[in-house]
Amino acid sequence: MRVRSMTAAPPTPWSNNLAEPRIHETAFVHSFSHIIGDVEISPNVIVAPGSSVRADEGTPFFIDENTNIQDGVVIHGLEQGRVLGDNKKEYSVWIGKNSCITHMALIHGPCYIGSNCFIGFRSTIFNARVGDGCIVMMHALVQDVEIPPGKYVPSGAVITSQQQADRLPDVNPQDKEFAHHVVGVNQALRAGYLCAEDSKCITKVREKIDTYNTNVDNGSQSQRSIEVYNSGLDNQTVDQVRYLLEQGFKIGTEHVDQRRFRTGTWNSCHPIEARSVGEAVSALEGCMTEHQGEYVRLFGIDTKHKKRVLETIIQRPDGSTKPTTTSTYTTPPKPSNGGYSSSHSSSHGNSSYSSSSYRSTNNGGGYSNGSSQLSSETIDHVRNLLSGGYRIGMEHVDQRRFRTGSWQSCSPIESKNASEAISALEECMRSHEGEYVRLIGIDPKARRRVLETIIQRPEGSSNGSSNGNGSSGSYRPATNVPPDSKATFTPEVRKYGVGFESGSTATLTNTRLSAEAIEEVRNLLRGGYKISAEHVDKRRFRTGTWASCGQIDANSEREVVGILESYLAEYPGEYVRLIGVEPKLKRRVVENIIQRP
Numbered sequence: 001m002r003v004r005s006m007t008a009a010p011p012t013p014w015s016n017n018l019a020e021p022r023i024h025e026t027a028f029v030h031s032f033s034h035i036i037g038d039v040e041i042s043p044n045v046i047v048a049p050g051s052s053v054r055a056d057e058g059t060p061f062f063i064d065e066n067t068n069i070q071d072g073v074v075i076h077g078l079e080q081g082r083v084l085g086d087n088k089k090e091y092s093v094w095i096g097k098n099s100c101i102t103h104m105a106l107i108h109g110p111c112y113i114g115s116n117c118f119i120g121f122r123s124t125i126f127n128a129r130v131g132d133g134c135i136v137m138m139h140a141l142v143q144d145v146e147i148p149p150g151k152y153v154p155s156g157a158v159i160t161s162q163q164q165a166d167r168l169p170d171v172n173p174q175d176k177e178f179a180h181h182v183v184g185v186n187q188a189l190r191a192g193y194l195c196a197e198d199s200k201c202i203t204k205v206r207e208k209i210d211t212y213n214t215n216v217d218n219g220s221q222s223q224r225s226i227e228v229y230n231s232g233l234d235n236q237t238v239d240q241v242r243y244l245l246e247q248g249f250k251i252g253t254e255h256v257d258q259r260r261f262r263t264g265t266w267n268s269c270h271p272i273e274a275r276s277v278g279e280a281v282s283a284l285e286g287c288m289t290e291h292q293g294e295y296v297r298l299f300g301i302d303t304k305h306k307k308r309v310l311e312t313i314i315q316r317p318d319g320s321t322k323p324t325t326t327s328t329y330t331t332p333p334k335p336s337n338g339g340y341s342s343s344h345s346s347s348h349g350n351s352s353y354s355s356s357s358y359r360s361t362n363n364g365g366g367y368s369n370g371s372s373q374l375s376s377e378t379i380d381h382v383r384n385l386l387s388g389g390y391r392i393g394m395e396h397v398d399q400r401r402f403r404t405g406s407w408q409s410c411s412p413i414e415s416k417n418a419s420e421a422i423s424a425l426e427e428c429m430r431s432h433e434g435e436y437v438r439l440i441g442i443d444p445k446a447r448r449r450v451l452e453t454i455i456q457r458p459e460g461s462s463n464g465s466s467n468g469n470g471s472s473g474s475y476r477p478a479t480n481v482p483p484d485s486k487a488t489f490t491p492e493v494r495k496y497g498v499g500f501e502s503g504s505t506a507t508l509t510n511t512r513l514s515a516e517a518i519e520e521v522r523n524l525l526r527g528g529y530k531i532s533a534e535h536v537d538k539r540r541f542r543t544g545t546w547a548s549c550g551q552i553d554a555n556s557e558r559e560v561v562g563i564l565e566s567y568l569a570e571y572p573g574e575y576v577r578l579i580g581v582e583p584k585l586k587r588r589v590v591e592n593i594i595q596r597p
Contacts, residue, residue: 009059043065058082117130148168157543237312249301250301255296258294258411524589532552533552573597578594
């Protein structure tokens with residue numbers, strides 16, 4: 001940027017060198033930010049409005065390439081104390097490559113932040129060392145400690161002792177993906193801001209806009225119109241392709257299936273050597289068609305610096321961002337009633353179902369079982385849950401872990417369309433063939449489960465069952481729960497208006513203790529130990545911040561089991577653990593998790 005607020009360091013009792021900032025020509029520093037003193041800003045750094053980088057007390061500062069300093073960030077340092085940078089020199093503040101210092105964060109030296117780090121909104125890092133690849137979420141405090149590389153600091157955490165720092169959990173692949181995406185977005189913003197200040201660059205953009213508007217006014221379609229409306233990509237993706245090509249970047253694409261998406265194991269599509277937007281869009285569509293039912297992402301490649309500048313997911317398995325029907329490849333047409341009526345078969349290589357599995361009926365909501373892997377009862381479950389405003393979830397477990405109830409989540413279902421939800425269920429069943437798979441109904445307001453039913457078993461059965469004992473719940477839509485039903489319901493399920501026929505052993509909310517937990521209770525009572533329980537939500541589970549459910553004074557096994565099961569019902573969606581306490585020595589002898597989210 002031509003006009004920057006840069007100031008030399010003032011003369012002080014500890015320094016009279018009047019050092020000035022050194023900013024690389026490819027960096028963008030907004031005129032409403034303040035850079036003072038001995039600050040070195042490397043290539044491709046973006047410093048947003050309202051930020052203050054003030055090396056007038058502690059000095060020097062170093063900000064490595066591709067890092068973004070977002071709005072309202074304050075970077076300052078104490079006169080005493082230094083950290084050793086990656087170049088083996090001493091600094092008051094060192095910030096590594098490809099890092100995100102997000103809105104309103106405070107970085108106060110002596111401080112070292114490694115490469116590929118993410119510092120969340122309003123978090124404070126003071127007199128600390130944060131290793132490479134760490135993620136610090138919002139409103140956290142990290143002080144007087146060294147965070148090992150690749151660790152995750154939850155929102156609101158206060159990390160002021162090395163013991164706390166050493167117990168932090170590892171960063172998961174989704175967090176890494178998000179942080180990498182933020183870097184890419186800010187790189188695109190940096191290039192855009194620099195273009196806006198370059199009269200030649202911005203003139204070309206304005207001329208193209210004027211040409212496009214003129215052509216539209218004359219009733220003719222410009223090349224841009226053709227590219228957008230004859231492709232399955234939305235306007236935003238086409239604009240990204242055009243922008244990347246105009247900036248001299250290459251276009252790349254990668255794909256990954258749902259199972260490997262969690263580990264971030266992406267595979268490259270065929271290289272794109274396109275010279276025009278139309279060719280690039282066509283190549284993107286080819287990758288999307290070839291890998292239908294998988295994630296596909298677009299990215300730009302800076303060939304000079306051999307790095308990526310942008311990553312955007314342009315196709316998802318659940319269809320939330322899948323191409324429109326005007327694409328050069330076809331998708332099953334959806335009738336107005338929400339069901340698939342086309343007999344078009346999926347082109348995905350490992351797909352064994354066709355869209356004719358779900359045939360719309362006159363009432364606009366029914367499905368015939370057809371060739372679907374799901375039973376008609378399960379399809380009714382899905383339809384009624386969605387019509388009641390509930391969300392759909394899925395979990396799977398192998399035969400060995402089934403006994404301990406250690407279920408794991410499949411990919412979340414965000415769709416509210418019954419056909420898409422059924423497709424996602426079948427995808428989970430195919431991905432975990434030979435395992436148990438269960439359908440979950442979730443009340444998003446109360447954040448609790450209203451339904452759990454097994455829809456696949458290792459022996460291949462896909463009948464709905466809810467208690468895991470081999471019997472299948474006979475489902476029927478109902479407005480009232482029959483009084484003689486043996487099923488157990490939460491109040492939300494009664495409102496939801498579904499039930500099971502009399503004689504069914506299905507259970508909609510699993511608040512029963514496992515046989516192993518009951519055996520542990522029995523042994524603790526026999527040994528004269530006291531029993532209590534603790535609970536914690538998923539966010540605080542990482543930091544080990546458990547809260548007591550209350551002391552259990554009962555001595556009867558039945559009473560203790562009843563109280564523990566009431567805790568499971570009271571804290572759905574949280575971890576609950578059983579505690580055994582030796583009363584004489586007042587120490588714990590057992591800690592066992594009996595419920596997981």
